[in-house]
Amino acid sequence: MTAVIETRALTKTYGAVRALDGLTLSIPKGGVYGILGPNGAGKSTLFRILLGLIRPTEGEAIVMGGAIGDARASRRMGSMIETPRFPPFMTARQVLVWLSTAHGLKPDAARTSGWLERVGLSEAADRKVRGFSVGMLQRLGVAVALITEPELVILDEPTSGMDPPGIQEMRALIRSLADREGITVILASHQLLEVQRVCDRVAIMNKGRLVREGSVADLTSGGERLRLSATPMAKIMAVLGDRGTVEGDAVLAAIPRAEGPALLRGLIEQGVDIDEARWVGADLESVFMSETGSVQTPEAIR
Amino acid sequence: MSVTMLADAVRSEAYRFARDRTAVIWSVLFVPVFGLVAGGLGQMFLKQKMGAISNAQLPPGLLQTGTLDMGQTLVSTAGGLANPGLLLFILIGLSTLFAADYRWETWRLTSARNTRPNLILGKVGVAKLLILAAMIAFLISEVLGELVKAAIFHRQLAFNMSGEDLGRFFGLAAIAWIRVIQFAMLSLLAAVLTRSLLAALFIPIVVSIGQFFLMQAMPLLGWEPGDWIAQLALPGLAYDTLKALIQQGAAGAPEGVVYKAAISLILWLLLPLAAAIAWFGRQDLSKE
Numbered sequence: 001m002t003a004v005i006e007t008r009a010l011t012k013t014y015g016a017v018r019a020l021d022g023l024t025l026s027i028p029k030g031g032v033y034g035i036l037g038p039n040g041a042g043k044s045t046l047f048r049i050l051l052g053l054i055r056p057t058e059g060e061a062i063v064m065g066g067a068i069g070d071a072r073a074s075r076r077m078g079s080m081i082e083t084p085r086f087p088p089f090m091t092a093r094q095v096l097v098w099l100s101t102a103h104g105l106k107p108d109a110a111r112t113s114g115w116l117e118r119v120g121l122s123e124a125a126d127r128k129v130r131g132f133s134v135g136m137l138q139r140l141g142v143a144v145a146l147i148t149e150p151e152l153v154i155l156d157e158p159t160s161g162m163d164p165p166g167i168q169e170m171r172a173l174i175r176s177l178a179d180r181e182g183i184t185v186i187l188a189s190h191q192l193l194e195v196q197r198v199c200d201r202v203a204i205m206n207k208g209r210l211v212r213e214g215s216v217a218d219l220t221s222g223g224e225r226l227r228l229s230a231t232p233m234a235k236i237m238a239v240l241g242d243r244g245t246v247e248g249d250a251v252l253a254a255i256p257r258a259e260g261p262a263l264l265r266g267l268i269e270q271g272v273d274i275d276e277a278r279w280v281g282a283d284l285e286s287v288f289m290s291e292t293g294s295v296q297t298p299e300a301i302r
Numbered sequence: 303m304s305v306t307m308l309a310d311a312v313r314s315e316a317y318r319f320a321r322d323r324t325a326v327i328w329s330v331l332f333v334p335v336f337g338l339v340a341g342g343l344g345q346m347f348l349k350q351k352m353g354a355i356s357n358a359q360l361p362p363g364l365l366q367t368g369t370l371d372m373g374q375t376l377v378s379t380a381g382g383l384a385n386p387g388l389l390l391f392i393l394i395g396l397s398t399l400f401a402a403d404y405r406w407e408t409w410r411l412t413s414a415r416n417t418r419p420n421l422i423l424g425k426v427g428v429a430k431l432l433i434l435a436a437m438i439a440f441l442i443s444e445v446l447g448e449l450v451k452a453a454i455f456h457r458q459l460a461f462n463m464s465g466e467d468l469g470r471f472f473g474l475a476a477i478a479w480i481r482v483i484q485f486a487m488l489s490l491l492a493a494v495l496t497r498s499l500l501a502a503l504f505i506p507i508v509v510s511i512g513q514f515f516l517m518q519a520m521p522l523l524g525w526e527p528g529d530w531i532a533q534l535a536l537p538g539l540a541y542d543t544l545k546a547l548i549q550q551g552a553a554g555a556p557e558g559v560v561y562k563a564a565i566s567l568i569l570w571l572l573l574p575l576a577a578a579i580a581w582f583g584r585q586d587l588s589k590e
Contacts, residue, residue, distance in 0.1 A: 044588075051414050053588040071307060074414045081588075085407040089322050098321075102314035102415045104306065144411060 002029040003062075004152045004184050005050060010059035012045050012208075019045040021208035022059065027201075032178045032185045034199035034216075036192065036284070038292050042208040043188040044082065047156055051079050064152060075103060078150035080158060084141030088130035092121050092140050095129060096147050103148040115143040120169055134161030142170070146177070153177065155187040159194060167191075171198050196220070196284040206292040219287050226253040226260050228267075229276040236272060239263070245290065252286070304420070311416050311424025319399055319428055329395025330436045333388050334443030341447045345454045370452050372445060373463030377471045379444040381545065383437045383478035389485060390507070392436045396429055396486050397502035400493035409587040418583045422490070426575065429486045433479060441475075473548040480567055481541045485510070487574035494578045494585070513538055533562040540566035 005027040012020040020042045027033050037043050048054045050061060052069040066073025086095045096112045116125045119139040124132070129140065138161055145153050158174065159167045175198055177183040189195050195202060196216055204212040212219065229250045230236055236251045237244050243254045255263060257279065264277060280286075319325065403409045412421060452459050463471070485506040492498075492505035516523075517536050525532040533540050540563035546554030555563075 048588040051410070053410055053413060054586045055584075069417075071415075071417045071420075077414065079410075079414055081410055084411070086411075087318060087322065087402070087406050087408060089324070090318070094317075094321055098314055098318050099411060099415070101317050102310060102412050104310040104415075148415075 003027060004029045005061065005063055005186070007046075007061040008059055010046070010049065010061055011057050012042075012049060012054070013057045018208050020049070020056070020059075023205070023208065023210055025203060025210055025213070027184070027186060027203075029184050030178065030182065031200035032174060032187065032198055034195040034202040035186065035188045035205060036195060036202060036288055037188075037205035040207070041205040041292070043205060044156060045208075046205075047079070047081055047154055047188065050154065051077075051081065053081075075148070076150055077152045077154065078145035078148055079154040079156075080138075080141035080145045081154070081156045083134055083157075083160065084137055084144065086129045086137070086140065089128060091126045091128055092116060092132075092143075093125045095140060096143060099144050100147050105148060111147070115147050118146075118173060119143045120166070135163060135166055138162060139166070139170075142173070146183075150183065152184045152186070155185065157189055158187055159189065159191060167194065174198055192283075192285045192288055202284065204288060204291045211291045212287065216284065220283055224257065224279055225286070226255060226263070227251075227276075227278055227280045228253060228274060230267065230272050230274040232272070235270055236267060239267060239270070247286075247289070252280070304417070307416050308420045308423055308427075311412075311420045312427040314412070315399070315424045315428040316431065319395075319432070322398060325395045325398040329392050329398075329432060330439055333391050333436070334439040337440075338443040338447055338450070342450045342454075345451050349454050367455075367457070369458040369460045370448050372448060372459060372461045373467060375444060375448050376441065376463070377467050377474070379441055380471045380474035380478065381549065383440065383475060384481040384541065386510075388436065388440055389482055392433055392482060393485065393489060393503050393506060395432050395436075396489045397493065397499050399425055399429055399432065400490045401497065401499040401502040404493070404497035405499055413587050419579050422494075422575075422579050422582055426486070426490065429490070430479075430483060433482045433486065437475065437479060437482075470548055474545065477541060477544050477548065477567075480571065481537070484537055484567065484570045487571055487578070491574040491578045491581075494582045510538070528556045528559040528562070530562055533559065533566045534569065537566055537570040539563075540570075 003026045005025070007023050007025045010020050010023040010025075011018065019040075023042065023046065035043050035046070045054070049056050049068060050063050052074060056068070061068050063070070064073040064076045087098075090098065093112055093116065096115060097107045100107060100112070113122070113125070116122050119142050121136065121139050121143065124136060129137065132140065138158060142155065142158055145155065155174070159170050162170060171194060174185050174187065178185050178200075187195070187199070199216055201215050202213070202219060203210055227247075227250050228236060233246060233251055236253075237246070240251065240253050240255075245252045245254075253263065260277075260279070264274065267274060403412070409421075416424070449459070451457065488506040488509055489502045493502035496502075496505075513536050517539060520527070520532060520536075527533075527539060527543070533543070543555050543559055543563035544567070547560055548554075
């Protein structure tokens, strides 16, 4: 399998903080690859290094067959890092022409209009970007990443600030880039459901390290758990030990389905008041939680 | 590939800068247009006030008689193209060109599309064009100003420019251009070091003021205009030396000083540029 990105022992430190801690990762060509992690996991640092915005402290990365900062390799990539900003006096159309020119392309009105249409900015094409909402800036950022017809696109939180229809459109666009145009898309997102829906493979990072990597199907298979809404939770956790995790007002028991009835009987005998017990399938969110030890908060899981 | 990519950097910078109307108006058009309008109004005011006064009563500087020689106007204007007023407004455009990518957080958009030295050299290329455009606009406004003066005072126009004058005109314009590019290089270095638009605007001015005072203090320091240290520390002095050479020939510049002045001008161009490229090459562009 050809890799578009390979990192070996990639490390970046800021003083005493290790934003990346010996990250070794290989991202295959084709499809949509998601990079997940809680805040501070090192996702943005990884992207910044891959795009040559910052230098790694140690380790190396090969991007599109070239070293970091290799302009020829970089020109085969498109990117949108965090909420993009643009010169406020330019229109969306002018931004695309400007960055096409920076990329060595001749201005092409049809191509520019085509991308503005694909990201849903046709009507705002000739408006100055100083009046754009965050969602519109995100859309323009995606168009900027794609205007040069790259082979690899890196998108950091591409649906941030978008309304639900916009998120759906963006998801469809990202899938079509991979499925119809053969572009490799790497995206980072906090929206785990979105990642599960759109990505083929996923890497979960925590504290600058890779903690899990694989296809979404592999990661979410075999993770069925018994969800117990019951009190007192301390008694349940005492029985389950490290097989139990608290999630909100419920406990998730990582036990085989065959052990379920026995567990429930045992808990009732111990005086546990069970309000509800049901089997739940593993989703990316639960995998993410167990791998990163994250607390489920609205900030962490939007 | 590298030359092509440098051309891409220049083209894209020029495309963007040309759309920044505020920067273009202030840096290229304001001084010539304001000068032309203010000059025209001043001439009309003068004409009105002079109605009752005979030429004999006027000081020689205000006499409005004889032929206006446009050729000589061009030569004398070329000698003053590096004037502080024009320079200040050019610096407004230059500071935007050099520092606004930090303010708008747009380095991340362009830095993945070209090499870092090319990105800086692209800006330098546009800066040179900007300075040239501002100077051409200033020259045009001066010529138009003379036409307005001729119309108001009913003076004859002439255009006398010998081959020597033409050489003088291009020589003076060229070293004035280089002199302003020196300030541009200081502005660039200030922008890259501080990431600040205001620093890019004011640091060259502060350096220039400091050099002015240093030039006044030369006798106290025991420096002679022909000394290496004076020429190297004071690019303004080097500019004056070369200007005098062009205007007056060998008699205008002390013997053996010209090459020192030329080296000084070149160093003041190259050293800030090299420092800016080196610093920019190591800069964390994710912190804008």
